[in-house]
Structure formats: structure tokens, C-alpha cells
Amino acid sequence: MDAADRASATLRRRLRVLAAAMFAVTVLAASAVALGTLATGWDRSPSPATATTGASSEGFSVWERNRDGTPVRWDACSPIEFVVSTTSLPDGAEQDVEDAIETLRAATGLDLVVRGSTDERPSGTRLPYQPEHHGERWAPVLIAWAVPGADGVPLGDTDRGVAIPLAVGPAGERVYVSGQVVLNAERHDLRPGRGDRADSWGATVLHELIHVLGLGHVDDPDELMYVHPGEGPVELGTGDRAGLRAVGADGGCLDVPPPRPVQVAELPER
Numbered sequence: 488m489d490a491a492d493r494a495s496a497t498l499r500r501r502l503r504v505l506a507a508a509m510f511a512v513t514v515l516a517a518s519a520v521a522l523g524t525l526a527t528g529w530d531r532s533p534s535p536a537t538a539t540t541g542a543s544s545e546g547f548s549v550w551e552r553n554r555d556g557t558p559v560r561w562d563a564c565s566p567i568e569f570v571v572s573t574t575s576l577p578d579g580a581e582q583d584v585e586d587a588i589e590t591l592r593a594a595t596g597l598d599l600v601v602r603g604s605t606d607e608r609p610s611g612t613r614l615p616y617q618p619e620h621h622g623e624r625w626a627p628v629l630i631a632w633a634v635p636g637a638d639g640v641p642l643g644d645t646d647r648g649v650a651i652p653l654a655v656g657p658a659g660e661r662v663y664v665s666g667q668v669v670l671n672a673e674r675h676d677l678r679p680g681r682g683d684r685a686d687s688w689g690a691t692v693l694h695e696l697i698h699v700l701g702l703g704h705v706d707d708p709d710e711l712m713y714v715h716p717g718e719g720p721v722e723l724g725t726g727d728r729a730g731l732r733a734v735g736a737d738g739g740c741l742d743v744p745p746p747r748p749v750q751v752a753e754l755p756e757r
């Protein structure tokens with residue numbers, strides 16, 4: 488077993504722990520008002536053995552499916568709101584976010600909206616309902632640059648970023664209502680825009696936001712959701728577009744639980 492295999496085995500064990508934790512939360516939530524579950528997408532090079540998991544014949548994968556087989560997704564009949572943390576932003580970050588949102592708005596038909604900036608910082612235990620910060624609504628998706636290891640965010644030293652979409656609702660009928668995208672503020676080798684996937688903040692932000700909309704990785708170097716960070720295209724591929732349609736406006740309205748306090752599973756250690 489080489490180092491990559493050991494790392495992969497460790498990750499699998501941690502994911503099993505997370506799955507067990509989520510099950511426990513499911514049981515607890517039977518008598519609670521709502522359930523929060525987390526999916527994390529951190530972008531590091533996997534071992535070849537894990538690179539093909541989750542891909543569908545349509546060229547995309549999703550984090551999770553509901554009981555009826557449809558992807559867990561956002562409600563297509565409400566705006567999906569984003570805020571950008573103002574701390575540690577690299578040059579061009581706000582433009583990269585705006586460009587990624589515009590690309591995804593066109594590809595999904597969803598009403599994606601950047602509401603502005605915030606002083607809120609990312610956290611591994613960020614709650615999706617924070618009326619004191621964001622009013623009586625599900626908290627907008629927080630986009631932030633942060634130092635690895637800060638506040639329990641599962642961001643490794645060399646990772647470009649991590650996406651943490653958050654779904655609520657009973658098992659088999661979940662819907663995303665909030666989330667975070669945390670980019671690595673110490674990756675000073677990355678540049679604004681979408682010039683080259685190898686050193687592009689723009690493509691990285693776009694990739695992570697696609698995770699927040701519900702898509703996972705694929706083992707296809709022609710897709711932006713290619714499993715190897717730093718490789719692949721800087722724009723959407725055919726499979727990426729099919730996946731974004733699958734979680735997009737064509738799916739129609741969903742019943743969204745009203746905003747209220749939610750218990751969330753803790754994120755696994757990195």
C-alpha cells in the first residue's frame with residue numbers, strides 16, 4: 488500500500504464516520520424540527536482507485552440522490568443567494584465570483600444572486616440558519632478565502648478549495664438550502680481569471696460553486712469537474728452542462744422547509 492492508497496483508505500474511513508454521524512443525526516432529527524446534512528468536496532489529487540467513483544453515463548455525478556432517484560438540488564423557484572467574505576481576498580476574486588455565477592446562471596437557468604459582502608468567516612460548524620446575521624431566511628452561501636486549519640474548515644495545506652453544500656429535510660427528500668465555498672488563501676500561485684486550469688482562481692471558483700449546486704467529480708479530463716485539481720478545461724464541458732441541467736431550473740419547484748434552527752453533522756477531520 489503506497490502513500491496515496493493509505494491516504495485514500497484514511498479518507499474512506501473518515502467518510503464512513505461521517506455517514507455514521509449523519510445517520511445518528513437522522514435518528515435525532517426524528518423528533519426535531521429539521522435535519523441538516525453536509526456533503527464536502529475538497530480538491531486534492533485522489534488515488535487512481537477512487538478517481539472513477541460516482542460518474543454517470545451522462546458525464547456527470549451528483550453528491551446524493553433522493554428516494555425518487557432525482558439529484559438532491561436547490562429549489563428552482565427561489566433565488567439562490569451568495570455572499571462574499573471580505574477577508575483575504577486575492578486580486579480579482581470578486582470578478583471571478585461574478586463571472587462564475589453568471590456562467591452557472593446561464594447553464595442552470597437558476598436565479599443565482601450575489602447579495603454582496605459580509606464580515607462573516609467560514610467555519611466547520613457554520614449554521615444554515617443565522618437570523619442575527621442574515622435575517623429570517625436560510626443563510627446565503629458563504630464564499631470565503633481562508634487559511635487551512637482555520638475554524639474547523641476541512642481545507643488541507645495544498646488544497647485549492649472545499650465546497651460544503653448543506654441540505655435539509657427528511658431522508659430521501661432533501662433540498663439544498665445553504666452552504667460554503669472556502670478557497671485556500673495561501674495558494675499564492677493561483678491567478679485571477681480562467682487563463683489556465685493549472686493556476687486559475689476563476690476555474691477553481693467555478694468548480695467549487697458547481698459542487699455547491701450538487702455535482703461531484705468525474706474521471707474525464709474534458710470536464711471542469713475532472714477529479715484532478717489543476718488539470719482539465721477552464722470552461723464547462725458537455726458532461727458538466729448535462730449535470731447542471733439535471734440540478735437546474737428544468738427540475739421545477741421543491742418544497743423547502745421554512746428556515747429554523749437545524750442540527751448539523753460535524754465535518755470529518757482532514
Ligand SMILES: [Zn+2]
Nearest residue numbers: 528529530694
Ligand atoms: Zn472538486
